Amino acid sequence: MKNFTDELGINGHLTIIKRYSDGQEEVVLDDSNVIVSGMGVGLSYLFTGSGSNEILDYQIERFQVGVSGPHEAYSTVPSSIFALSGDLTKAEYGGGSNLFIKEATQIENGADILNQAFPLIPKNKITRISDSSVRYTLVLDEEACNGLERDSSPANINEVGMFMKNPTGATDDKSLLVCYRTFSNIRKTSDFSLIFRWTLNF
Amino acid sequence: MRGEVEVWSGDKLVLQEPNMLVDGAGELLADIMTVSPSLSGVEDFATSSIVDASNYTIQAISFGTGSEAFQKVGRDIYEQKFNKIRTVINLQVTGVLNTAGWKTVDDKDNVYQPNQGFLVEAPNPAGRVLSENSDVSSAIEIDSIDVAISSLYPGNGQHVNFMPSAIRNHITQGTDFDTSAEFVGNLMGSYPAGASETGSTARGALYYLEPGGPQAVKTLTTGSYPNDASSMDISGFITMIMSSVPNPGYPFANTQNGLCISANSAFATNGTVEYSTKLSKDDVHSLNVFGGIYQMGLWTIDMKQSLLNGNTPPFEFRVLDNPRKYKLFCRKTVSKDLTYITDYNQYADLTIKWRLHFL
Numbered sequence: 001m002k003n004f005t006d007e008l009g010i011n012g013h014l015t016i017i018k019r020y021s022d023g024q025e026e027v028v029l030d031d032s033n034v035i036v037s038g039m040g041v042g043l044s045y046l047f048t049g050s051g052s053n054e055i056l057d058y059q060i061e062r063f064q065v066g067v068s069g070p071h072e073a074y075s076t077v078p079s080s081i082f083a084l085s086g087d088l089t090k091a092e093y094g095g096g097s098n099l100f101i102k103e104a105t106q107i108e109n110g111a112d113i114l115n116q117a118f119p120l121i122p123k124n125k126i127t128r129i130s131d132s133s134v135r136y137t138l139v140l141d142e143e144a145c146n147g148l149e150r151d152s153s154p155a156n157i158n159e160v161g162m163f164m165k166n167p168t169g170a171t172d173d174k175s176l177l178v179c180y181r182t183f184s185n186i187r188k189t190s191d192f193s194l195i196f197r198w199t200l201n202f
Numbered sequence: 203m204r205g206e207v208e209v210w211s212g213d214k215l216v217l218q219e220p221n222m223l224v225d226g227a228g229e230l231l232a233d234i235m236t237v238s239p240s241l242s243g244v245e246d247f248a249t250s251s252i253v254d255a256s257n258y259t260i261q262a263i264s265f266g267t268g269s270e271a272f273q274k275v276g277r278d279i280y281e282q283k284f285n286k287i288r289t290v291i292n293l294q295v296t297g298v299l300n301t302a303g304w305k306t307v308d309d310k311d312n313v314y315q316p317n318q319g320f321l322v323e324a325p326n327p328a329g330r331v332l333s334e335n336s337d338v339s340s341a342i343e344i345d346s347i348d349v350a351i352s353s354l355y356p357g358n359g360q361h362v363n364f365m366p367s368a369i370r371n372h373i374t375q376g377t378d379f380d381t382s383a384e385f386v387g388n389l390m391g392s393y394p395a396g397a398s399e400t401g402s403t404a405r406g407a408l409y410y411l412e413p414g415g416p417q418a419v420k421t422l423t424t425g426s427y428p429n430d431a432s433s434m435d436i437s438g439f440i441t442m443i444m445s446s447v448p449n450p451g452y453p454f455a456n457t458q459n460g461l462c463i464s465a466n467s468a469f470a471t472n473g474t475v476e477y478s479t480k481l482s483k484d485d486v487h488s489l490n491v492f493g494g495i496y497q498m499g500l501w502t503i504d505m506k507q508s509l510l511n512g513n514t515p516p517f518e519f520r521v522l523d524n525p526r527k528y529k530l531f532c533r534k535t536v537s538k539d540l541t542y543i544t545d546y547n548q549y550a551d552l553t554i555k556w557r558l559h560f561l
Contacts, residue, residue, distance in 0.1 A: 043560055049256070055257070
């Protein structure tokens with residue numbers, strides 16, 4: 001039996017662009033994404049009236065990037081992914097960047113994981129482009145996520161996910177992964193901004 | 203499977219089939235994702251209420267039939283001469299009888315004669331209503347001029363709720379149809395009055411016409427469940443009465459009183475939400491007279507249209523002047539009338555259980 005989000009036909013398309021300071025752009029990915037089961041979980045809180053009473057808590061307004069993708073479930077049951085495999089810390093997003101980082105709890109497979117770092121998506125970067133399509137533009141500017149290392153080795157960005165803000169209506173936000181995508185390694189430097197243009201079709 | 207619909211006639215399962223999510227569902231999710239956060243900070247209560255989550259969930263269910271039914275069956279009495287049904291109208295005017303419906307001669311016997319025979323349009327995922335072209339084509343002679351009923355209330359694609367005296371009198375007040383409320387109610391249909399409504403002899407009755415005049419077929423004594431609970435508006439939307447916060451105006455979690463939502467103990471793993479309601483056997487019989495049930499729909503509030511109509515949230519449900527405008531979320535079309543029966547004395551309550559699977 002297909003679930004609600006499958007049958008509704010919710011799908012997404014992600015374009016990742018390197019933009020250099022001289023204005024040149026390089027498209028490094030232009031492909032579909034994975035809507036994960038968290039989308040259904042979040043919407044079920046809404047439709048049963050058992051979650052937050054404020055509709056803003058069901059909005060997708062934060063994201064994460066990671067360095068350990070693809071997630072182990074990506075090749076088997078990608079819709080079961082509930083977290084990035086190597087999400088960045090607040091410090092790794094870069095203190096000099098324009099990102100506003102919110103530290104909040106993340107719901108991972110029913111468990112609360114505290115103090116996760118989420119860059120917020122500015123409201124003016126969330127655009128309705130048709131009756132049932134919304135485009136999110138996520139920007140890692142030139143100062144963000146540069147020179148990443150894990151275990152004293154260079155680490156490359158290779159996964160990204162977007163999150164529903166707080167569907168359970170918890171006093172302090174508890175966010176839920178709703179869509180995910182892995183991609184080829186990108187070594188982020190201050191030479192370029194990395195732009196994720198993510199369109200969800202509901 | 204996009205969710206599934208179960209229909210029970212009494213304790214007999216008569217339908218179990220998948221439903222269809224329509225474009226309105228996708229639009230609703232896009233609405234949700236793009237509500238402006240700045241609204242929550244506005245001190246004006248009506249404005250900040252726009253972000254209330256209940257405005258974005260399923261809030262009503264409705265029933266429909268084929269387009270042709272709005273020009274035929276119980277709405278065909280003009281062809282059978284209004285002056286012949288005056289005796290019944292007088293019963294309604296004097297309060298002896300609340301609602302009256304008209305069967306065709308072929309349907310007068312308790313052995314059902316499926317005379318309707320009209321085609322039901324295929325379900326359209328882009329559809330905004332259950333049925334297109336649903337204007338009632340009947341006209342009433344007023345001052346020697348035939349006035350079309352549709353000038354009073356254009357079709358909205360589904361069974362409307364004009365029959366009970368309180369509703370038909372309210373709708374026609376101050377219009378050309380002011381003195382023809384009973385005619386209008388009998389033509390528009392579709393649900394009888396509730397058991398507690400006026401009508402000293404009966405909440406409703408069904409007739410057929412013979413050359414000598416109307417002949418009673420069936421007296422409706424149970425009445426309509428949703429009308430008795432005042433949970434159905436004039437447009438035929440049965441409102442949600444119970445969610446996580448029960449509406450204090452209705453008895454708790456009784457599907458007779460409107461649309462209820464529930465989830466079983468395995469919700470955390472199966473994510474299944476059930477919407478259910480119950481129509482009385484008299485509701486079912488009366489709907490049969492007006493074309494039967496071929497369509498069903500679950501509806502959310504259409505925030506944009508509700509605001510454009512000059513209403514401000516919270517949109518409190520009202521029967522006569524409902525500020526809520528609805529957006530179709532999912533629908534079910536059946537090829538066999540759910541009110542079909544071989545002996546109308548055997549009509550039973552109809553229970554609808556509509557499940558959506560989120561996981």
